[in-house]
Amino acid sequence: MERADLLDLNGKIFADQGKALNTVASPNVKVIVVGIWESLQHKRTNLLEECPKHTCQELPCLDTVGRKPCQMPLALKAGVFYDKVSNVTIWGNHSTTQVPDFLIARINGLPVKEVIKDHKWLEDKFTEIVQKRGGVLIKKWGRSSAASTAMSIVDAIRSLVTPTSEGDWFSSGV
Known part of the structure; x- marks a missing residue:
């Protein structure tokens, strides 16, 4: 189709x-x-x-469907758990055209570029990892991940009813 x-x-x-x-x-x-x-x-x-x-x-x-796929590679590269990555924003459509914004993201409260010194990885590889995540999952499992969307819904509901951590934010299209 x-x-x-x-x-x-x-x-x-x-x-x-x-x-x-x-x-x-x-x-x-x-x-x-x-x-x-x-x-x-x-x-x-x-x-x-x-x-x-x-x-x-x-x-x-x-809008949370893109948050963890953005947090996870940053956390892995920094050697921290994903919940230490905050202020995550992804611009654009959830596809290969989306742009994860590492310039405003933080790790343990510090700007990402202060924690991850490999700026070439941030500018090239990180964006590619986030952009191609959906395709990688489809190739691996033969279908898109409904579980990923379901977890994003849980995260969104949690964010709507639980105060956001100080200094972080929650994204939603309104």
Whole structure:
């Protein structure tokens, strides 16, 4: 299936979900929209058009799917556990065009470039690792990782209900 066809099909699915939410869900329900970044706004629009009793603030888009894939290589390179990597941001679509931002990320509270002295690795290899992670998983397992998305949903919900650590942030499309 061509990507454009997939995006169109997904848009229709989100419209149907919006109709169902509008019909049976409490106005207080919280919904996280998960999907390909380039189509999230389109999906949210389809969902909201069919679900007028819910506000945009009740429909955040999942952005945490890129956080751990960005944290993990930095943590491994620095020899620390991934939770020591903070202030992670990934710009762009969740694909080979995304750009992990190591310039603002921190390891144990320090700028990444102060902890990881191999700046060539940061500028070249790190970005490539993050960009190609999805393809590596598909090649290894023969399918995309639903577990990765599921963990990202858990992380997002945890971030929505638990105060963010001082000096760190939580990303979400709103």
